[in-house]
Amino acid sequence: MMHVRTFAAATTLALVLGLSGCGKGPDLDQTGPRPTLPGQDETLLPPMKIARPAGWDGAMPTVPQGFTITPLATGLKIPRQMLVLPNGDVLVAEGLGGGAPKLRPKDLIAGYIKSLGKTGTKGGNRVTLLRDADGDGRAELKSVLIDNLDAPYGLALVGGDLYVANQGALLRFPYRPGQTRIDAPGVEVTKLPAKPNHHWTKSLAASADGSKLYVGIGSNSNVGERGMAVEEERAVVWEIDRASGAHRTYASGIRNPTALAINPATQALWAVANERDELGAQLVPDYLTSVRPGAFYGWPYSYWGDHVDPRVHPQKPEMVRKAIAPDYALGSHVAALGLSFVTGGGFGGGYSDGAFVGEHGSWNRQDLAGYKVVWIPFTNGRPNGKPQDFVTGFIGKDGKARGRPVGVTYNALDRTLLVADDLSNTVWRIAPTPRGGTR
Amino acid sequence: MPLAPPPRAPGALHPLHAMLLAFPVALFPGTLLADVTYLNSSEMQWSNFAAWLNAGALLFGAPALLWAVISAVRGPGRRAYALLLAATWIAGLVNAFQHSRDGWSSVGTTGLALSILSTVLVLAAGWAGYSVPRGGRLA
Numbered sequence: 001m002m003h004v005r006t007f008a009a010a011t012t013l014a015l016v017l018g019l020s021g022c023g024k025g026p027d028l029d030q031t032g033p034r035p036t037l038p039g040q041d042e043t044l045l046p047p048m049k050i051a052r053p054a055g056w057d058g059a060m061p062t063v064p065q066g067f068t069i070t071p072l073a074t075g076l077k078i079p080r081q082m083l084v085l086p087n088g089d090v091l092v093a094e095g096l097g098g099g100a101p102k103l104r105p106k107d108l109i110a111g112y113i114k115s116l117g118k119t120g121t122k123g124g125n126r127v128t129l130l131r132d133a134d135g136d137g138r139a140e141l142k143s144v145l146i147d148n149l150d151a152p153y154g155l156a157l158v159g160g161d162l163y164v165a166n167q168g169a170l171l172r173f174p175y176r177p178g179q180t181r182i183d184a185p186g187v188e189v190t191k192l193p194a195k196p197n198h199h200w201t202k203s204l205a206a207s208a209d210g211s212k213l214y215v216g217i218g219s220n221s222n223v224g225e226r227g228m229a230v231e232e233e234r235a236v237v238w239e240i241d242r243a244s245g246a247h248r249t250y251a252s253g254i255r256n257p258t259a260l261a262i263n264p265a266t267q268a269l270w271a272v273a274n275e276r277d278e279l280g281a282q283l284v285p286d287y288l289t290s291v292r293p294g295a296f297y298g299w300p301y302s303y304w305g306d307h308v309d310p311r312v313h314p315q316k317p318e319m320v321r322k323a324i325a326p327d328y329a330l331g332s333h334v335a336a337l338g339l340s341f342v343t344g345g346g347f348g349g350g351y352s353d354g355a356f357v358g359e360h361g362s363w364n365r366q367d368l369a370g371y372k373v374v375w376i377p378f379t380n381g382r383p384n385g386k387p388q389d390f391v392t393g394f395i396g397k398d399g400k401a402r403g404r405p406v407g408v409t410y411n412a413l414d415r416t417l418l419v420a421d422d423l424s425n426t427v428w429r430i431a432p433t434p435r436g437g438t439r
Numbered sequence: 440m441p442l443a444p445p446p447r448a449p450g451a452l453h454p455l456h457a458m459l460l461a462f463p464v465a466l467f468p469g470t471l472l473a474d475v476t477y478l479n480s481s482e483m484q485w486s487n488f489a490a491w492l493n494a495g496a497l498l499f500g501a502p503a504l505l506w507a508v509i510s511a512v513r514g515p516g517r518r519a520y521a522l523l524l525a526a527t528w529i530a531g532l533v534n535a536f537q538h539s540r541d542g543w544s545s546v547g548t549t550g551l552a553l554s555i556l557s558t559v560l561v562l563a564a565g566w567a568g569y570s571v572p573r574g575g576r577l578a
Contacts (some may be wrong), residue, residue, distance in 0.1 A: 042540060042544055044533065044537060044540075045536055046540075102489050103488055103537070104487045104491060104538070104539070105487075105494040105539070106490065106538075106539035109539075110539075176539040206530035221541070222541050223541050223542050224483075224541075224542050225483060225486075225541040225542045225545070226483065227482070227483040227484070278540065278541060300542075306503065309542075310543060310544065311540070311541050311542030311544045312541050312542055312543065313481045313542060313543035314481055410516075
């Protein structure tokens with residue numbers, strides 16, 4: 001009866017190999033305003049490839065010629081987003097939220113596989129202040145500014161009010177310039193949708209005039225598979241009145257708006273957002289977009305305008321008709337988590353007008369995507385040109401990840417770019433190399 | 440056999456083997472019922488139930504299948520039972536992957552077809568497995 005076992009083994013092998021597909025497609029142009037969108041490719045086993053972590057071991061990310069990179073601070077606890085204060089101090093939100101219950105066998109297995117790409121460091125649940133007074137690119141002072149937070153992510157400062165977006169509430173703290181420790185308890189401006197926080201990050205930006213706060217609230221699922229009841233007020237951007245704490249839904253159907261920023265040329269709100277998985281290695285591109293008030297960006301019913309997602313049931317053609325396409329594709333599965341516009345002429349030259357985007361990196365395709373910081377040139381407040389690699393080298397030659405970029409923040413005070421790396425728990429600082437400098 | 444065989448009808452399954460087989464016989468039809476309920480209600484919880492029922496059938500079905508295959512290799516009897524159980528388990532494995540897709544794609548037409556297939560196969564495998572061969576000399 002050997003043939004029974006042979007048959008079983010051969011069939012299982014054929015299924016596993018054949019039905020997962022290779023997770024790669026032809027090279028498609030998936031960046032810019034009109035990305036090429038291939039047909040949907042739902043496989044029995046989604047392609048999953050995680051870059052296993054490895055230390056930097058003295059190495060550093062790669063930056064373009066004419067720039068120097070230094071670790072501003074190391075030993076952080078899952079640094080995510082940053083904020084530059086008027087006196088040049090840098091705040092870093094450290095945390096790791098979530099905790100949505102595992103509802104089916106897949107959640108156990110996929111959770112384990114994704115955990116292979118992480119370090120196991122616990123989130124700091126704090127905001128750390130970094131001060132580099134001598135400007136050598138390494139912070140001499142590292143002080144816990146605010147402790148005992150709950151997965152803080154978005155940060156904003158308006159006048160003397162420091163806002164911290166926990167995963168379940170927006171808090172306000174009094175801030176005086178030069179302060180390195182805030183003991184005053186935070187005042188809850190408003191609660192934020194908190195359960196079950198499949199996507200937990202609450203991104204934050206203040207309007208140009210400081211009267212409004214915008215909070216990005218991600219969906220509670222990939223594409224509604226936890227049921228639509230948990231998607232109330234999810235995949236939306238809230239506009240919060242700073243004085244009263246009252247909120248309204250500013251835009252919706254944005255699956256996971258992971259970073260918000262005000263475009264300095266137009267004062268309009270922009271966002272980077274992560275799109276859905278498991279429709280193939282080249283669907284759906286993550287995007288950078290202006291957030292138009294009242295607009296619906298499709299999730300979960302459709303993507304990139306009217307491309308219907310068959311996994312949502314019942315389907316809603318009337319919502320698909322309302323859906324608009326975002327402005328600019330960043331590529332599928334790159335996991336854009338950081339967005340920062342340059343101001344005051346930026347680094348000059350080709351870097352005088354535009355935005356940096358931090359890409360945490362993919363899991364849902366065999367050819368790794370993201371794992372870098374890109375520069376997107378703008379003209380007259382609109383993207384104008386292809387993304388250019390700015391910080392790379394996060395994946396070593398051995399295919400292991402040295403770091404994974406999250407938040408990016410352009411510091412107009414000293415013309416540097418800060419990059420939070422939540423794998424090596426570092427904040428990197430990229431500065432133009434001084435003329436006559438050694439590196 | 441890991442346990443001393445207790446007294447039983449000649450040719451009947453070992454009690455532990457029989458209990459292991461009981462799981463897929465119950466759980467694959469349970470998967471099918473949960474799938475039908477999901478397709479009629481669009482309520483995700485039923486698809487989740489189906490995924491767990493199917494996973495349970497595979498978990499307990501695996502040692503039953505191993506046992507069946509070893510018995511079939513050692514002795515001349517029960518080949519049909521082993522083949523049917525192997526086919527059941529493979530259909531269930533494919534269905535587990537199908538049920539790991541999101542939303543409607545976790546079941547859909549393919550998932551329903553696979554649930555029907557694994558249900559029919561496991562009932563046939565159970566029928567063959569629980570039947571005592573005529574003559575009763577086979578172990």
